[in-house]
Amino acid sequence: MFYQTKFRSITLIAALIFLASYASFGSYFAREIVVEIIILAILAISLDLCAGFGGMVSLCHGAIMGVAAYAFAIMSAKLGWPLFPSALIGLLAAVVVSGLVGWVTARTNGIFFIMATLAFGQMAYTFFFKSRWLGGDDGMGGISRFDLSAIGLEMNNSLTFTYLGLGVLLLAYGLTAMVMRSGFGRTLSGIHVNEDRMKALGVNTAAHRAKAMAFSGFIAGLAGLIAAQHTLYISPELLIWTTSGEALIVVILGGLGTLVGPVIGAILLILMKHEISDYTDYWHAFIGLVLIFTVLAGGRGVFGQIEYWLNSLRSRHHDTDNHQTAGKPQGGDHA
């Protein structure tokens, strides 16, 4: 179950400050990296919600992000709608598609769920890849940028764009944290731990899981909108299953079921990618090894492992003091 502990708040704020300073003191290229981190972090938060709390290891989250980006681009660039309602349609499309996938797969578990989401994601990918109207594998451009000059924001300034992106990341985190602390989020954890008992308590677990997928689609949709606004161009690459796989790597690298972990994981993965690409062509082999090592080391991830150490230190401290805290539990690595 999720608790927004002090350690998590501090880590999140530190991560955001780090990204903001990296963007403001760095070059244009640094800002590109930060936006890349923001998109991946939001996608990973959305996936952590499903996989970390609901036990639904989805391999279609990249596709859901892509659906939002395409729906937004279709409405604005193809049909000429204003940007703001187009963005809402984009988010709505992600929610609907994600909820539908959740509804269809509600009775499947474990490896069946993974494969089903993989297939649905590829279905969406193939659809956009083959669609000539939407540019097929060349992708589509012609997307225009939000004009926020009315409130004094110049979106074409890369630094302003990056700050705004960080704002959306904070929003995505805040919304997800709020929902995971609520009765809805905790019940999702309960379904993950023991679905039968949750049914016996009168919870319609299939509908609950579908709703969780739909909400997760909303968060993934935010990532899709930033991706479309960032390059003003989108391609089916967004939807391909390896994008979802990369998000899953980020979640596991940072710490499954912690929400802060995915942000840390995204920073680590993207920075490593750019550092290592300078030295070698074989970045994939490196990330493969990191991934296998993370799983074999216990699968808690970087943030999750630190949190685990802190918690065991704290509980040892409590034991020697023989001092029981009746307050909220500190940990959260279970479910």
Add this chain to the structure above:
Amino acid sequence: MDLSFWILQFLNAMQYSMLLFLLSIGLTVIFGLLHFVNLAHASLYMMGAYIGISVAALTGSFWAAFFLAPVIVTLIGAMLYFTLIDRMRTAGPMNQVLVTFGLIFIFLDLVRMGWGDIALGLDGPQSLSGTTRFLGVDYPAYRLFIIALGLGVMTTMWFILSRTQIGVMIRASVENTNMAAAMGINVSTLFFLVFCFGCALAGLAGVAAAPILSATTTMGITILIPTLIVVVIGGLGSLEGAIAGSIIIGFMETFGAVMIPSFSAVLTYVLLAVVLIWRPQGLIPARG
């Protein structure tokens, strides 16, 4: 479009189905027995193609490649088994997916390191070059060979599983591992042998496909998705399911591309969705 056109499509569909079968049978039996989903199975298929190309280049013989590539791929599989697969068996599906996903990345770069980024071809054997008159059409002899190979493996598998001692042991272990162990079956040796056998078939599929498809770094990932769909549609762990699934997907993709080209790409995914809603355990589920 006359009859010979449809016979040609039928043979194309058969050839694709047999390739899918060689891959999916290993994946599905490994799952049925070890409860392990090896996404890197398709990477072993890719390794089979590249190793086959190198062996053929060194020896100048396709048949040397055809027999040696599966053996080398099996050795790679055995190494994976002892370093990773065996200890990941009880780690849950997410960790299995992650680790084998990592393996896909590693194999991808290994191939790029060893063979480079460009597509490589492999010449089929001299004896099977050209076309043969079959069912009233001229059809490439090598493709007929692949169909025969697939049918041969299918028959052998069926014979092994239904008529031999080891087949009985495998079926018993798929149905109930604990019971099989209690009956004196050495389950861990059986697991290892079956895993190796699956790897050998993946390697065989790779080297057999190389003359038709040519080897690329993406060939593993490209075939992984249809193979997974075959396995899920047929029923995880089921031999009959893998046969039925391969034929359904092979024919649907081939004839779909001819008859309804605009819709064919999503057709298999729609079928998968229908199966998952209507029969989540697959069309011919394994017992146990």
Add this chain to the structure above:
Amino acid sequence: MLEVKGLSKDFGGLHVIRDLSLSVTAGERRVILGPNGAGKTTLFHLLAGTLKPSKGEIFLDGQPIKAFDAVKRARLGIARSYQKNNLFETLTIRENLMLAAAAALGKSTHMVKDSSRHPDIRQRIDEIAEQVSLADQLDQTVGTASYGNRRQLEVGLALATRPKLLLMDEPTSGVGPTMIDRFHRLLEQLPRDITVLIIEHDMDLAFGVADRITVLNFGEKVFEGTPEDTRGNATVRDIYLGTGGYHA
């Protein structure tokens, strides 16, 4: 309150429950007795909706509920505690009760407020923890809690939904005499607006709490009556007490 008519369940030709009829009045404490394999737990599955009957009807307060699934029946006020612990193992006892309380109070679909701080939920957790004597163990993880505490939580989860009809499957199986006493007191203090069906092997407890006793054997009802009648009944003695395998 609960009416069961002609209920049957077979598993591939094996009749586990055969033409069973029951009538339980509101507020009653009904104990179900019977040797192993008599179909007691299957009866609870049929009542809770986790198994579908082959034949027969079930009415709750006059409403036919046979067509309803387990979720719908739970929402109608049927709660169940399991013979084998069926808990949220990786969560704390507080979190377990929180899930049950949130479900019962209709908060499990609320997406804004932190459910661990919700006053109604907290109050319900404290009440139930008091009732099942777990107030001091709330922050313990279930997986590491003692067997006794887990049995208490098993009952606590069912009680936390404030059910109309409570099905308890051997709530005291495997626990010591102090726990059985404690459980006896818990049952006596339960308000009479809850109807309770208990599968029980402990004779003292069964005779102590029951208003009426139903005895099953091979899926059929072989006897029904007050504890006094049951004690004196020869058939019951033969098929059940005569086996001598239990406390009495």
